[in-house]
Structures are given as C-alpha cells and as structure tokens.
Amino acid sequence: MDTPRNIPVTILTGFLGSGKTTLLNRILREEHGKRIAVVENEFGEVGIDQALVINADEEIFEMSNGCICCTVRGDLIRVLGNLMKRRDKFDYVLVETTGLADPGPVAQTFFMDDEIRAEYALDGIVTLVDAAHIEQQLGRSDESTEQIAFADVLVLNKTDLVHDDALDGLEARLRDMNRMARVVRSKRAEVPVDTVLNLGAFDLDEVLGRRPTFLEPEYPFEWTGVYSLDVGRYELSLDDGPDPSMSLVVVPDQGTDDAALREGAEWCVRRYAEPADLVRPGDQIRVGEHLNLELDSPGRKPFFLEVDTPVRVGVFTQHTAEEFDLQLTKVDGATPTANGAPRTEEAVPVEVERTWVAQHEHDDEVGSIAIEVEGDVDPDRLNLWLGQLLSERGVDIFRMKGFISLAGESRRFVFQGVHMLFDGQPDRPWGDAPRRNQLVFIGRNLDEPSMRQGFEACLT
Amino acid sequence: MSVDRPQGVLRRGWSAEVGDYAIAGGWTRRGEALVVGDAAGGVYAFDGTSGATIWTQREVHEGGVLAVAMHPNRPEFATAGQDGRVLVWSAADGRVREALDVGNGWVEHAAWSPDGTWLAASCSRQVHTYGPDGEKAWQSDDHPSTVSAIAWSSTGDLATACYGRVTFFDASTGEVRQQLEWMGSLVSLVLSPDGDIVVCGSQDNSVHFWRRSTEQDSMMSGYPAKPSALAFDDSGTLLATGGGEEVTVWSFQGSGPEGTRPGVMEHHVENVTALAFARRGMRLASGARDGDVAVWSLRRDGHGDPIGVAPVADVVGDLYWRPDGRALAALDAQGGVTVWRVSK
Numbered sequence: 001m002d003t004p005r006n007i008p009v010t011i012l013t014g015f016l017g018s019g020k021t022t023l024l025n026r027i028l029r030e031e032h033g034k035r036i037a038v039v040e041n042e043f044g045e046v047g048i049d050q051a052l053v054i055n056a057d058e059e060i061f062e063m064s065n066g067c068i069c070c071t072v073r074g075d076l077i078r079v080l081g082n083l084m085k086r087r088d089k090f091d092y093v094l095v096e097t098t099g100l101a102d103p104g105p106v107a108q109t110f111f112m113d114d115e116i117r118a119e120y121a122l123d124g125i126v127t128l129v130d131a132a133h134i135e136q137q138l139g140r141s142d143e144s145t146e147q148i149a150f151a152d153v154l155v156l157n158k159t160d161l162v163h164d165d166a167l168d169g170l171e172a173r174l175r176d177m178n179r180m181a182r183v184v185r186s187k188r189a190e191v192p193v194d195t196v197l198n199l200g201a202f203d204l205d206e207v208l209g210r211r212p213t214f215l216e217p218e219y220p221f222e223w224t225g226v227y228s229l230d231v232g233r234y235e236l237s238l239d240d241g242p243d244p245s246m247s248l249v250v251v252p253d254q255g256t257d258d259a260a261l262r263e264g265a266e267w268c269v270r271r272y273a274e275p276a277d278l279v280r281p282g283d284q285i286r287v288g289e290h291l292n293l294e295l296d297s298p299g300r301k302p303f304f305l306e307v308d309t310p311v312r313v314g315v316f317t318q319h320t321a322e323e324f325d326l327q328l329t330k331v332d333g334a335t336p337t338a339n340g341a342p343r344t345e346e347a348v349p350v351e352v353e354r355t356w357v358a359q360h361e362h363d364d365e366v367g368s369i370a371i372e373v374e375g376d377v378d379p380d381r382l383n384l385w386l387g388q389l390l391s392e393r394g395v396d397i398f399r400m401k402g403f404i405s406l407a408g409e410s411r412r413f414v415f416q417g418v419h420m421l422f423d424g425q426p427d428r429p430w431g432d433a434p435r436r437n438q439l440v441f442i443g444r445n446l447d448e449p450s451m452r453q454g455f456e457a458c459l460t
Numbered sequence: 461m462s463v464d465r466p467q468g469v470l471r472r473g474w475s476a477e478v479g480d481y482a483i484a485g486g487w488t489r490r491g492e493a494l495v496v497g498d499a500a501g502g503v504y505a506f507d508g509t510s511g512a513t514i515w516t517q518r519e520v521h522e523g524g525v526l527a528v529a530m531h532p533n534r535p536e537f538a539t540a541g542q543d544g545r546v547l548v549w550s551a552a553d554g555r556v557r558e559a560l561d562v563g564n565g566w567v568e569h570a571a572w573s574p575d576g577t578w579l580a581a582s583c584s585r586q587v588h589t590y591g592p593d594g595e596k597a598w599q600s601d602d603h604p605s606t607v608s609a610i611a612w613s614s615t616g617d618l619a620t621a622c623y624g625r626v627t628f629f630d631a632s633t634g635e636v637r638q639q640l641e642w643m644g645s646l647v648s649l650v651l652s653p654d655g656d657i658v659v660c661g662s663q664d665n666s667v668h669f670w671r672r673s674t675e676q677d678s679m680m681s682g683y684p685a686k687p688s689a690l691a692f693d694d695s696g697t698l699l700a701t702g703g704g705e706e707v708t709v710w711s712f713q714g715s716g717p718e719g720t721r722p723g724v725m726e727h728h729v730e731n732v733t734a735l736a737f738a739r740r741g742m743r744l745a746s747g748a749r750d751g752d753v754a755v756w757s758l759r760r761d762g763h764g765d766p767i768g769v770a771p772v773a774d775v776v777g778d779l780y781w782r783p784d785g786r787a788l789a790a791l792d793a794q795g796g797v798t799v800w801r802v803s804k
Binding site: 052055059061062063064065070072074075077082085086087113114 | 499523524526542564565566568584605643644645662666686731793
C-alpha cells in the first residue's frame with residue numbers, strides 16, 4: 001500500500017480542547033503551496049480557504065461478523081473514494097477525528113478497503129495531548145488511552161499550563177504506553193509541520209534513529225559509576241533526594257569499556273533479583289550484595305566501604321547519582337570519632353559513568369513490547385505464529401511495526417498492522433548490514449515473555 | 461479465456477473525452493444522445509450516432525458530479541453533485557430547467573421514479589423527493605448513516621440503503637412502508653424488475669438479499685472484494701454481481717438461487733467495477749479496474765460465454781446499454797467515453 005503515488009493521509013486525534021483544530025489550521029497555513037483535503041467532523045472549525053474541507057459524520061461501520069478489528073469508517077471510504085477520482089490529485093489528506101474517537105476504525109479503513117488501500121497510504125496518526133488534563137482523561141476513558149497507544153506522534157500540548165516536573169512524569173508515562181511514538185512538546189500546538197506530516201511513519205529505522213535506547217533492555221538501575229580504589233576506608237554519601245530509600249549493588253573488578261559495563265550490568269541484574277538488605281546511615285556497604293540505603297533522615301547521609309586490596313568497583317544505583325548528589329570520598333584509616341579527631345578527606349573521581357534505561361512502574365494496562373533478535377526467520381513459522389497471535393490477541397494489540405529478516409530473502413521485510421490486520425512488503429536490500437529482526441507491539445496487557453518466546457521459535 | 465474474434469460482438473463505434481474522470485451518464489430514451497458528468501463538475505452531451513459534441517457545460521457542480529439520472533420518458537435528465545444541488549437538464553440544448561438545493565452535503569444519488577413523476581435525491585442521511593415541476597414533495601428523517609444507494613421499485617416505492625438496513629418509502633407521502641435489516645454496511649442496492657427481490661452488496665464482501673413479500677433473507681458470502689456492482693436482467697431471472705475479478709451470476713429461476721451454483725464469468729484481472737444488462741435478452745456487459753469491457757451471453761441458469769471484449773484507457777467507471785441494445789457506452793477514469801456498436 002506504500003507505492004509512491006498513494007496519497008498520504010494523516011489522522012489527527014485528541015480529546016476536545018487538546019488543540020487539534022489549532023494544529024490543523026497551522027498545518028494548512030504553513031503548507032499553503034500544497035493541495036490539501038481536510039475531512040473533519042461537523043463540529044470542526046477549519047478557517048483556511050485554500051483547503052478543500054469536507055464535513056463528514058464519523059460513521060463507524062461494524063461488520064456482520066462482529067469483529068472489532070474489521071470495523072471501518074464508512075464515511076471515509078465514501079469521501080476518499082470520491083476524492084481520488086479527480087485528475088488534480090491532492091498532495092495530502094488530513095482527517096480530524098472527534099475527541100472521543102477510537103482511532104482503530106480510522107486506521108483500519110486504510111487496511112480493510114481495497115479501493116482506499118490502492119490509492120492512499122496512512123502516513124501517520126498524530127495524537128494531541130492536553131498536558132493539563134490528560135492524567136484525568138487517562139483514568140476515565142478508554143478512548144484517551146487508545147488515542148495514545150495508536151499514535152506515531154504524541155504532541156504534548158499546553159505545556160505552559162503544567163510544571164516541568166509534572167511534564168517529565170507525564171512524558172515518561174506516555175512513553176511507557178507507547179514506545180513507538182515520537183513525543184513533541186508544544187504550548188499552542190506550534191510544532192514544526194515536518195514533525196507531524198510526511199512521517200513515513202512506518203519506517204522503523206527512523207524511530208530507532210530518534211531514540212537509540214528504544215529497543216534496549218530495561219534495568220532495575222539507572223546509573224553506574226566506576227571508581228578505582230586503593231586500600232583504605234571510603235565514605236559514600238548521599239544528600240536528600242526524591243525517594244526515602246535507594247537500592248544499589250557494588251560490583252567488584254568492574255571494567256570500564258562498554259562490554260565490561262554490560263557484563264557488570266547483567267551480573268547486577270541477578271543480584272537485584274535477590275531481596276535487598278536494609279542499610280542505615282553509618283553502616284557498612286558490602287560489595288556484591290543487593291542493598292537498600294535508608295535515606296529518610298534529612299541532610300547528607302554517610303555509608304562506608306572498606307577496601308583491603310586495590311580494586312576497581314562499579315556502583316550500580318537505582319537512581320542517577322545526580323538525583324541524590326552521590327559522592328565517594330576517601331577518609332583516613334581511622335574510624336571517625338565522636339570527638340571529631342582529625343582525618344583527611346579526598347573526593348574520588350568517577351572514572352567512567354553511564355546511565356541505563358530504567359524499568360518503569362507499569363501502572364497502565366497499555367504498554368509497548370519491543371523484540372530485537374538477530375538471525376533469519378522461517379516465513380511459514382512466522383505466519384503461523386503471527387496468525388495465531390493476532391487471532392487470539394488481535395483485539396488487544398493496537399499497533400505493530402517492524403522489520404524482519406526472512407530466510408532466503410535478500411531484502412528486509414517491513415510490516416505494520418492495526419489490531420489483527422497486517423500488511424507488509426520487502427523494502428531495501430540488507431547489503432552489508434547485520435540481518436536482524438526488530439518488532440514493536442503496542443497493546444493492552446501484552447505478555448512479553450510469551451511473545452518473545454513465540455517469535456524466537458520462528459528463527460531458523 | 462479465448463475469444464475467437466477479439467472484439468466479438470463489439471464493433472467500432474465512436475469515442476470522446478470529457479474533462480476529468482467520467483463519473484456517470486446515460487442514454488436519452490431513443491438513444492439520440494449520451495450525456496456524461498465528470499469529476500470536475502462538467503456535463504456533456506454527445507450525439508448518440510456520431511459522437512459529436514452536442515453541448516458542454518463545464519464546472520456546473522463545484523467539486524464534481526456524483527450522479528446522473530435519465531428521465532424515463534422525457535428528453536431530460538438530472539445531475540447531482542458535491543455542491544449539494546440537483547440540476548434538471550434539457551438534453552437537447554443543455555439548458556437547466558430546475559436547480560434544486562438539496563442540502564449542505566454531497567448529493568450522492570439521484571433517480572427518477574419509473575413513471576417519471578418523482579425525482580429522488582439523497583444527501584447525507586436524508587432522501588428528498590421532488591414533484592413534476594421541481595416542487596419539494598417530502599424528505600425523510602435522518603437515516604442511521606449516510607444513504608449509500610437509492611432505487612425505485614416498479615411498484616412505486618422508493619428504497620434507500622444505509623448502514624444496517626434498507627428502507628421503503630411511499631412515493632407520494634414519504635411514509636415508511638417497510639424496513640429490512642441486516643447489520644452490515646450496505647454499499648450498493650438493486651431491486652428485481654417485479655420489485656420483490658432486494659439485493660445489497662455489503663462492505664464485508666458479501667451480497668445480502670431479501671424477498672419483500674416474505675421478508676426472508678439470504679446471504680451470499682465468500683467474495684474476495686466488496687460487491688459494489690450489481691445488476692438484474694429485465695426478466696428478473698439473473699442477478700449479476702461483482703466483488704472481485706470474476707462476475708458471479710445467480711439465477712432466481714425455480715427455487716434458486718439458494719442451493720444453486722452461480723455462473724462464474726472469468727475474464728477480468730482486476731476487480732469488476734461495472735455491470736449492466738441489455739434491456740432484452742440475456743446480454744451482460746462487465747467492466748473492471750483493468751480497463752477491459754466484456755460482453756457475455758448468459759443462459760437462464762446463470763452460466764454463459766463471452767461474446768465480445770474490448771479495452772478502454774483506464775478503470776471502467778460505468779457502462780450503459782443504448783435502450784435498443786445495439787450500442788454500449790463505457791466511461792473511464794481518464795475521462796474517456798467509448799461507444800461500440802453491438803451486433804446481434
């Protein structure tokens with residue numbers, strides 16, 4: 001469906017008041033050289049003359065088989081079916097949905113109807129989010145959640161009405177729900193037009209390029225600092241931070257290159273799987289154990305580390321060092337005394353530090369799953385697995401995208417889907433690039449381990 | 461498929477062009493003229509024999525023509541368009557006799573009642589009817605969705621299709637006489653000549669039909685695409701359906717079509733877009749996205765053979781037999797109008 005002559009279609013969704021019409025008018029103003037058709041519901045207020053504005057009631061047509069995945073927008077089929085007959089074709093079609101619209105039927109229309117599929121290509125789903133109200137909306141309505149889950153671009157709008165901290169939290173929550181989408185912040189929907197149009201939204205390369213950590217595993221820690229330590233006594237101190245406690249593991253003999261850091265991280269993940277011992281300020285930190293530092297008292301809190309032989313340690317912490325102003329200092333051999341006996345103090349510099357993609361608390365039922373595996377896939381096994389997955393879980397899978405290395409195929413196989421509808425074709429040759437598979441699923445209550453296992457069983 | 465003579469019964473006639481995608485058209489009653497409306501909103505009349513342009517009116521429907529309806533017994537026709545209007549034309553000189561403002565939305569369908577008294581036009585969720593002098597007769601309440609097709613019954617009722625149902629209205633009062641329900645998006649509608657059989661193509665790639673007298677319904681499923689082209693022959697025996705590359709013909713003779721095997725006409729390599737039966741005899745014309753037009757000679761059991769094939773420039777928009785059955789017109793997506801003479 002992605003041949004060059006197909007007319008790109010962008011779908012604008014978002015609750016009432018999220019800024020859809022403002023964005024629409026902005027796009028039309030900036031793209032004034034283009035021929036754009038706008039399909040909007042009867043309450044829309046597009047005020048730009050040169051665009052062809054077609055008012056269409058959203059007509060959601062279910063099929064007699066009762067399958068929600070086959071539900072389409074009948075009005076779009078009619079309207080777009082007529083528009084494609086004109087000789088002076090449109091460069092672009094924008095479809096504005098009503099606030100409470102489920103984006104499923106709109107997206108499915110571009111898969112389900114042969115005539116629409118032959119002439120148009122879904123370029124992207126852009127969801128406007130009212131930063132001040134989305135938290136309430138997410139709690140109250142499925143539509144709001146689905147609009148976020150379906151998006152290729154999330155425009156976090158009206159950011160001037162919300163504190164930065166809250167925005168960061170909100171953005172993290174949205175990313176948790178939809179790791180595939182690009183998140184753009186704006187005040188009055190004034191986002192660059194090229195962030196919402198001509199996305200080639202199904203080019204996963206671009207998604208990956210934008211967010212290199214996208215497919216990385218998540219870790220139970222966010223930060224690692226590597227320190228070279230001589231024999232002696234060290235104080236690890238932390239200032240007041242966002243949480244009353246923080247867990248950590250100190251890894252002995254930690255290397256500094258990337259491979260060594262990953263190795264340390266994997267070792268650490270296993271320590272993190274064990275229950276943490278509570279450590280109070282003034283207590284000793286034991287190397288190689290999962291510890292939970294108690295941080296609920298005000299001011300800087302010291303913990304101590306004894307080193308018998310010179311060693312390089314990796315300190316893997318649940319939060320970043322910055323959040324608690326974590327410092328490591330060498331204190332002299334003597335135990336500090338209550339009477340304040342003199343001692344020397346020397347800050348130990350961090351030799352290497354890095355951050356990790358932290359595991360978030362997944363409060364929302366809706367989330368993303370990314371699978372990345374090297375190797376070739378057997379097409380028959382893939383068909384069987386995907387067929388079964390989509391027939392059993394299609395209702396809960398909102399969107400999927402990815403590329404696959406099919407055995408015997410010199411080109412990448414690129415696919416995308418909406419609910420149980422699936423569309424794919426070979427794209428560019430692999431060439432010298434390593435052959436691997438990258439898949440992203442966004443859905444409700446997805447079972448990541450079983451999906452991962454299912455996909456891996458398709459490898460040759 | 462092998463056709464002994466590539467053109468078969470189709471003989472060279474004439475061709476012409478309109479300004480944009482040729483959306484719809486029709487022959488005047490005696491075949492004197494062929495009128496065509498295009499996607500740029502223009503309306504054209506061509507001499508039925510020579511193809512010479514009789515008159516042209518460009519850009520009369522802003523946004524494009526959506527439907528053309530030929531008057532059954534006067535040299536007049538109606539066009540409907542995206543501009544929300546219906547225009548009633550004199551075919552001879554291209555003069556607009558009536559301009560009817562139907563509504564704010566697109567007027568997608570227009571049809572004259574079989575006796576030529578009433579003109580019906582649908583606009584979004586309503587259908588409107590007009591009397592002999594263009595006066596408004598009645599308008600329906602809102603349908604549950606946009607009206608997707610309309611058809612007059614030989615018994616004088618107006619039928620509308622929309623999502624989930626077919627509704628029959630009394631021609632003169634607009635009173636609802638019957639509703640036939642089916643949960644599905646009905647995209648096309650045709651009535652048997654006696655008015656008893658009501659057939660709809662559905663978005664879910666099936667054909668649904670009812671018998672008005674018993675309200676019993678049946679479904680033919682398994683089409684690879686949505687059956688947007690449907691046609692009944694004049695005797696009411698054969699129902700031709702698109703819905704894929706094949707033309708599937710169901711026979712209503714005896715106790716059929718339930719439990720019978722349809723005739724399957726194979727020639728097209730892309731989806732069928734247009735079907736038309738010649739007024740008498742069992743000749744069916746089919747057109748497809750592949751730009752081919754085929755003519756089939758069918759038997760009463762629905763099976764048959766190709767008797768003529770010819771290409772046009774692009775996707776076949778619609779097909780119209782001249783009332784005497786001796787010529788066939790095809791409209792295409794490039795704005796081409798092709799007319800063949802048809803031998804016996």
